[in-house]
Amino acid sequence: MSLAAQTRDAARARPFLYDALRAGVVNYTAAARTLDVDGETEAVATALRRFAEELDDYDPPAGDARVSMQSGLGPADGADPLVTVGDRSLAAGGGSLTGIVATGDVSPRLLGDVLGRLRATDIEVEVAAADGDSLIVAVGRRDGPDALRVVEAVVS
Numbered sequence: 001m002s003l004a005a006q007t008r009d010a011a012r013a014r015p016f017l018y019d020a021l022r023a024g025v026v027n028y029t030a031a032a033r034t035l036d037v038d039g040e041t042e043a044v045a046t047a048l049r050r051f052a053e054e055l056d057d058y059d060p061p062a063g064d065a066r067v068s069m070q071s072g073l074g075p076a077d078g079a080d081p082l083v084t085v086g087d088r089s090l091a092a093g094g095g096s097l098t099g100i101v102a103t104g105d106v107s108p109r110l111l112g113d114v115l116g117r118l119r120a121t122d123i124e125v126e127v128a129a130a131d132g133d134s135l136i137v138a139v140g141r142r143d144g145p146d147a148l149r150v151v152e153a154v155v156s
């Protein structure tokens with residue numbers, strides 16, 4: 001595999017770097033040092049530069065949704081769940097989680113941005129899901145208001 005192909009694969013394996021390349025906000029030499037690619041740093045940096053030139057400009061996902069907060073989420077235990085991910089179902093009623101729900105024009109790609117912003121603000125997400133018409137993240141009760149502001153900022 002060529003150095004250019006290795007570099008492309010390494011950049012794609014790091015979505016934050018891929019998005020930064022698309023946005024044009026990368027120090028190529030510094031990024032090259034972090035990649036596990038066999039080759040001289042400057043050669044890898046050059047490959048990153050060329051790869052970035054081939055990529056479409058970064059276009060953050062847009063959404064238009066109504067955002068609400070629902071406190072007291074816990075195990076569904078037979079109740080109608082608000083969200084089910086794998087074997088875990090959450091419903092209103094006595095739990096310690098807060099759900100931030102966005103309904104409208106939302107997408108799984110938008111969920112990726114929400115999760116990234118929540119991670120950047122040190123808010124731990126317990127459950128997250130999106131289906132194109134709605135998006136939900138469940139966080140600890142104390143993180144609810146901050147998570148609400150983050151989700152509102154991303155979807156508007």
